[in-house]
Amino acid sequence: MKSNSPQLRRYSAWSLLRARFAGDGYWSRLWTGRSLQPAYDVVVVGAGGHGLATAFHLARDHGIKRIAVLEKRLVGYGNVGRNTTIVRSNYLLPENHYFYEDSLRRWETLSKDLNYNVMYSPRGVVDLALTEDSLPALARRGNAMRLAGIDAELLDLPALERFVPELEARRSRRFPIVGALLQRRGGTVRHDAVAWGYARGASALGVDIIENCEVTGVRTTGRSVTGVETSRGLVRAERIVFATAGHTGLIGSMLGIRLPIETHLLQAMVSEPIKPLINSVIVYVAPGHGETYILQSDRGGLVMGGHLDGFPSYTREGHWHRLEDVVQGALELFPRVGGVKILRHWAGTNDMTMDGSPIMDRLGYDNVFVNAGWCYGGFKAIPASGAAFAQFVATGTAPDLIKAYRLSRFATGHLLDEPGQGPFPVRL
Amino acid sequence: MSCLVCPFCGPRELREFEFHKTLPEANSGSAYQRTYERAAQLDSSLEHWQHVQGCRGWLRVHRNPSTGEILEVRLLGGKAK
Numbered sequence: 001m002k003s004n005s006p007q008l009r010r011y012s013a014w015s016l017l018r019a020r021f022a023g024d025g026y027w028s029r030l031w032t033g034r035s036l037q038p039a040y041d042v043v044v045v046g047a048g049g050h051g052l053a054t055a056f057h058l059a060r061d062h063g064i065k066r067i068a069v070l071e072k073r074l075v076g077y078g079n080v081g082r083n084t085t086i087v088r089s090n091y092l093l094p095e096n097h098y099f100y101e102d103s104l105r106r107w108e109t110l111s112k113d114l115n116y117n118v119m120y121s122p123r124g125v126v127d128l129a130l131t132e133d134s135l136p137a138l139a140r141r142g143n144a145m146r147l148a149g150i151d152a153e154l155l156d157l158p159a160l161e162r163f164v165p166e167l168e169a170r171r172s173r174r175f176p177i178v179g180a181l182l183q184r185r186g187g188t189v190r191h192d193a194v195a196w197g198y199a200r201g202a203s204a205l206g207v208d209i210i211e212n213c214e215v216t217g218v219r220t221t222g223r224s225v226t227g228v229e230t231s232r233g234l235v236r237a238e239r240i241v242f243a244t245a246g247h248t249g250l251i252g253s254m255l256g257i258r259l260p261i262e263t264h265l266l267q268a269m270v271s272e273p274i275k276p277l278i279n280s281v282i283v284y285v286a287p288g289h290g291e292t293y294i295l296q297s298d299r300g301g302l303v304m305g306g307h308l309d310g311f312p313s314y315t316r317e318g319h320w321h322r323l324e325d326v327v328q329g330a331l332e333l334f335p336r337v338g339g340v341k342i343l344r345h346w347a348g349t350n351d352m353t354m355d356g357s358p359i360m361d362r363l364g365y366d367n368v369f370v371n372a373g374w375c376y377g378g379f380k381a382i383p384a385s386g387a388a389f390a391q392f393v394a395t396g397t398a399p400d401l402i403k404a405y406r407l408s409r410f411a412t413g414h415l416l417d418e419p420g421q422g423p424f425p426v427r428l
Numbered sequence: 429m430s431c432l433v434c435p436f437c438g439p440r441e442l443r444e445f446e447f448h449k450t451l452p453e454a455n456s457g458s459a460y461q462r463t464y465e466r467a468a469q470l471d472s473s474l475e476h477w478q479h480v481q482g483c484r485g486w487l488r489v490h491r492n493p494s495t496g497e498i499l500e501v502r503l504l505g506g507k508a509k
Contacts, residue, residue, distance in 0.1 A: 150496035249468025260464040262450060263493070311447035312473050314494045320430060354464045410464045423463050424449065 004394030008204045013116055030196050031075070031203030036232055038209050040066045040394060043228055043237035045215045045251075047071035049191075049379060050079035050371050051243035052198035052209075053386020053392065059205035059214050061387070062394035067207045069235075070230060072214040076195030079245050082348035083379040084268045084305045086281055086295070088125045089150055090184030095404035095416055096357060099384055101150050102401055106383030107189055116197030118189050119298065124165060124280040125186030126155075130175040131287065145183070155180040166277055166334070173332065175286045187281065188295060194382060217254060224367045237285045239367045241393055246349030247314070248359075248372035257364045259372075260354040260410045262425045265309040266376045267318030267326070269345040271337070284329050290322065292329025302337060304330050308376065308426050310352065316348035352425030358415035360389055360398065361407040369393050370407075375425070390403040429496030435503045436483045444481035451476060451488075470494050476504070 011030060019026040042058055044051045044234050047069045058064045062105050071077075089100035111117050129135040135154075142152035153159075159168045169177045199209055210232075217229040218240070227236035242251050252259040278296040285291045290307030297303050306326035309319045323345065331338055332354050353359060353373035360379070365369040371389050374381060384401065392398045398406070409415060410423075433439045450466050451474045457465070467473075471494055477487045490500040 237454065250470060253468050258461070258465040258467060260466065261468065262466050263468065311475065311477075312450060312493045313496065314470060315429075315496050317496070319442060321441070354466075411460045426447070 008200070011117075012280070030200040031209050034208045034210075036068065036210065036213065037066070038234075039227075039236040040068045040208075040238070042067045042239045042241060042244060043230065043235055044069045044241040045210055046078070046243040046245070047075045047195075047199065047211065048078045048245060049194055049198065049245060049382035050245065050374070050385050050389070051241070052195060052202055053382050054241055054243060054371065054389045055207045056198050056202040056205065057387045057390030058394060059202060059207050062390060064394060065206065067200065067202075068234070069157075069207060069209045070213045070215055070228070071209070071211045073209050075199050075209060076192055079348045079350070079378060080195045080382070081192055082346060084293070084295070084303050085188040085191045085192055085291070085297075085379070086125065086186070087380040088183055088187050088281075089380075090125060090127070090141065090145060090152060090181065090183045090186060091418060092144050093416055093418055094144070094148065096418060097145055097150055099401055099405075100380060101148065102388075103381050103384035104185060106171065106387070108185075110189075110194075110197070110383055114197040114201045116193065116200060117199055118193045120189050121187045121298070122185045123187040123295075124163065125183045125283065126160070126280050127181040127283045128177055128285075129179045129181070130177060130285070132178055135179045138179070142181045151183060151185050152304075153182045153184070153254050155182050164280055164282065166279075167282070175332070179418075186205060188297075189379075190298075194379075198386070199384075213216065218368075220365065221364055222248055225365045232314075239369065239393055241369045241389070242363065242372060243371045243376055245351055245372065245374055249349045249369060251370070251372075252363070255364045255368070259359070259407075260423075261351045261359075261373055262312050264311070264350050264352045264425060265313045265315065265318060265347045266305065266307065266350050267322055267345065267347045268303065268305040269323065269326070269342050270297065270304070271302040272339045272343045274302070274340055275300065277334070277337070278302070282333060284333055286329060288330065289329055290325045292326050292333070294330050294333065295315065301307060301343060302330070302340065308352070309347070310426055314349055316347050316349060354410060354423040354425060355415040355417040356419060356421075356425070358385075358405050359407050360385070360392065360402045360405040363407070429491075429498065432477070432487075432489070433501055434479050434482055434485065434487065436485050437479065437500060440479070440482055444479060445487075446478050446480045448478060450474065450477040478487075479509065
């Protein structure tokens with residue numbers, strides 16, 4: 001990464017050694033607090049994963065000089081810091097698995113690309129089958145992935161026991177485990193490091209990252225937007241990118257456009273740290289349950305999440321019925337963790353689209369771009385989304401990878417309805 | 429927000445209810461608009477719910493999605509309570 005900022009230190013064994021002898025003050029801030037300018041080539045609204053990655057690629061790959069990322073609160077305050085860090089590309093539909101595979105390949109090299117350790121851990125994502133008829137469905141998904149050159153393995157019980165011994169797959173259960181689909185290259189990435197790494201990279205390329213600056217409206221002339229009104233005054237912009245996960249429906253309202261999006265809550269929780277127990281990401285969907293997925297963080301905490309709370313909300317407060325459901329699933333999987341205490345619990349707001357797939361398109365005006373609708377799967381999409389969306393914004397033409405994510409697909413019937421549930425964001 | 433007051437059954441835990449969809453202000457627009465588009469407002473949401481684990485009645489719920497406050501619940505085709 002070429003650096004415009006003299007303060008930025010590249011991380012290397014050599015710089016660690018120099019810091020050891022240079023004393024305090026050797027390391028600088030990850031991104032600089034530059035002041036807000038009155039006009040930019042591109043204004044990105046939202047300093048989350050997608051916004052920062054888009055800004056980074058606009059600056060690095062397309063040579064755009066004057067870029068600002070405006071953030072209502074702080075870098076990484078939203079979903080990039082609230083997700084459960086899982087990355088995978090185990091999707092059924094071609095449009096989805098090619099896109100997420102592109103993302104997974106980028107995760108594999110992201111620490112080097114950003115010169116910032118995002119702690120990609122390919123520990124394997126295991127989708128459990130609990131009924132005989134869910135196994136063929138997983139096999140179908142795995143076969144679709146393999147046809148696209150993506151790794152997927154269908155595990156029978158002995159193979160599952162070898163891969164996740166602590167699961168005791170053949171133990172008697174209310175819902176016996178019959179098999180699983182494994183993606184070995186799936187795993188986890190440290191989410192905060194992704195926000196910080198992209199912010200650091202973008203800042204070094206001259207991007208202004210402005211925190212505590214809320215966008216409250218837009219100025220328009222005819223078919224284009226000339227600038228955004230913010231809590232710090234008017235900012236003029238040639239192009240505007242909205243990457244405001246969880247609040248895109250409200251952005252639509254601001255522009256007078258109704259979107260096929262509802263905002264729902266997704267909860268997650270983490271337990272007190274315990275000794276290493278679970279070596280992969282386990283996804284468990286039992287009949288009559290919502291869903292539980294569980295993994296163990298590098299610090300030892302059991303990270304758990306599940307399904308949406310089930311109705312629109314901006315509160316960022318999870319509801320009890322879902323928390324109980326997630327914990328029940330975790331206890332059915334690993335009864336021995338029953339005495340472990342929950343340490344933290346939180347929720348994030350999700351843009352749920354009417355087919356479960358994202359929207360990456362222009363929005364209402366020629367120079368307004370929206371990167372939204374990531375439902376509960378936006379984190380793993382960040383590297384591919386940033387690169388592809390930057391190309392779209394810079395050239396005005398959507399790359400093939402994201403063409404299917406156009407907004408008009410709902411009107412033309414070209415939906416990407418991965419679970420096949422119809423025009424609803426949530427079916428429990 | 430941890431319970432809803434069903435006009436038929438009284439206050440019941442949230443888990444007994446199932447959210448169906450948010451409603452447009454008026455039953456107008458094209459089939460596409462009615463099927464896919466959703467009104468997004470920070471402080472007001474009009475929704476269809478069903479009391480699936482109770483009377484199975486269909487409810488029209490008016491809520492504030494920023495605070496979770498329930499503003500009104502009425503049985504579809506019935507009176508508000």
